[in-house]
Structures are given as C-alpha cells and as structure tokens.
Amino acid sequence: MRRADLGDLNVFLAVARERSFTKAAAKLDVSQSALSQTIRKLEARLGVRLLRRTTRSVSPTEAGEQLLTGIGARVEEIEAELDALSALRQKPAGTLRITAGEHPAYSIVTPALARLLPQYPDIRVEFIVDYGLTDIAAERFDAGVRLGEQVAKDMIAVRIGPDLRMAVVGAPSYFTTRPQPKKPQDLTLHNCINMRLPTHGGLFAWQFEKGRRELNVRVDGQLIFNTLRQRVDAALAGLGLAYMPEDVVQPQVERGTLIRVLEDWCPPFPGYHLYYPSRRQSSPAFALFVQALRYSGPNRSR
Secondary structure: OOHHHHHHHHHHHHHHHHOOHHHHHHHHOOOHHHHHHHHHHHHHHHOOOOEEEOOOOEEEOHHHHHHHHHHHHHHHHHHHHHHHHHHHHHOOOEEEEEEEOHHHHHHHHHHHHHHHHHHOOOEEEEEEEOOOOOOOOOOOOOEEEEEHHHOOOOOEEEEOOOOEOEEEEEOOOHHHOOOOOOOHHHHHHOOEEEEEOOOOOOEOOEEEEEOOEEEEEOOOOOEEEOOHHHHHHHHHOOOOEEEEEHHHHHHHHHHOOOEEEOHHHOOOEOOEEEEEOOOOOOOHHHHHHHHHHOOOOOOOOO
16 A cells, blocks of 8 residues: 555544544644545545545445444554654653863863753763864764864854863962063963873964964973873972963962963953754754753853
8 A cells, every 4th residue: 555545544534533524624634625535535546435425424334434443443553653753752862972172071061961961861971082173073973062263164053151261370389489471472481381282293382362462372391281180280289380271270279379370361262162063963862962051141152
C-alpha cells in the first residue's frame, strides 16, 4: 500500500468512529468536502463502499465495519509508537562535546553545568580544555568558547559572559627590589611569567591599550607555564609579574598578597561567546546547554 493510502485510512477511521463528517473534519482540522473526496477516492481504489451516507447520519457498511475492526487497533498502536518516539526526541538526552580555554572553563562553563546537569541526568558533556583556536567542525565538537573578537563571522555566537579586563600583578616581595612599571615598555626590565601558546608554539604577547595607543609587548622571564594556577602561584611566590584575567587575581589583590600595576593600560574588551556552525543545532540537550550559558547582563551579544 502506498504511503498516501495510510493517510486515507486514517481519514476513514475518523469518520467511521465519529459517525459524522462534521465531527471528523473538526477533529482532523480539514474541510468536510476534503474528507468526502478522500473517502470517495479510497472506496474507488478498494472497489467497495465503506460508508453509508444519509442526510442525517454516516455509518460503516459491512466492508467498512470489517476494515474498521481489522485496522483500527493497529493504527492506534502505530500512533502510540509514533507518540513515544516524539517524546523520546524531545527528551533532553545525549552527549555534547565542548571545547574551551581554561579560564572560561572554570569561571563560566563549569558553574553553568553544575546548575544544569543535576536536573537532566541523561545529558552527558565531554569537555576539552584547549587554548588553541580549535576547528570545532573538523574535530567534531558541538560548540566551542572564544572571546567575542575571535569568533569567525560564519559562526553562530551566543554571549556567555561579561566584558573582561586583564591585570598585571606581582607579589609585594617581588617589588622590594624592583620598581613598579609605569608603562608597558618598562616590562622589558622585569622578570615576567610567560604563557606558551599551543596553537603556534609561541609565547603569548601581553596586550595593552590606552586611548588610541595599542601595544603588544613581548616580555621575558625565567618561567613559562600553560595553566592559570601555575602563573598565579608563581606570582604569589614572588617569582615575577603575571598577566592574568582580572577576576582570577582580584581576591589576592584585595587581600594585598598581589599588587596590581599598569591598570590604566588594561581597558575592558569583549568577553566569552559560545559558538557553533549552524542554527540546525536543535537537539533539546543542546538548546538547554545554550540557555544555561546565555549571558543576560549588560553588553549582551547577538
């Protein structure tokens, strides 16, 4: 039987059960004339009359009763199975693969997951911390996290955090033998704690801006790390100056265990965005993940 015949049979069942074209039309949200035409075509294909029609009533013929008895329960079973599949499709479940740098991983994504996952035990998240500019399509990630200015134009971007600032900090013990830098160029005279970039293998340039002046300073020092914690600990130990996200070192600055310098050279810049390649990312699990991370504060993104 053709797929169209299945739809016609569903129309017949509605009319036969309701004993009325009017009620069946309302139930199926179609016109009475469309129902009548469908039934006539079905009877013509089957070569038997299925319904008796009078001005006051509609009732199945003997052939109609046989068809109603034979397929009615089966169609109900099929509809129940389709409803079950629909419910399964709408159930938030499955594995999401996400990549992000260390800072947004612990400052934004992990707190959001702590709120989301206990409510949805069938959602699993594989989270890869990576400082590189990962090609999420090639690496089969569902989404990634980057600073707003780093998101490619062909990606869908959702802002997940406020604007950021960087901070240059050092321990009080470090400044006992060295003067505090007054301008970025002074950093060339200091022992600076570097970070290795995994993408290109180079050292991260410290970026500064004041008014219309922008400077990238290649600093030097005895230490090179690739994690936030190592750089903070080294700075606290008085081993050099560190260039860190402001929120990471703010508690130490407030306690006085780190001293902030060059603050007037560190203006805010666009914060983190979740990005993915297509709006077709429509699974319930992914939609919940995006909603859990979406930033609703000032400077909200596209």
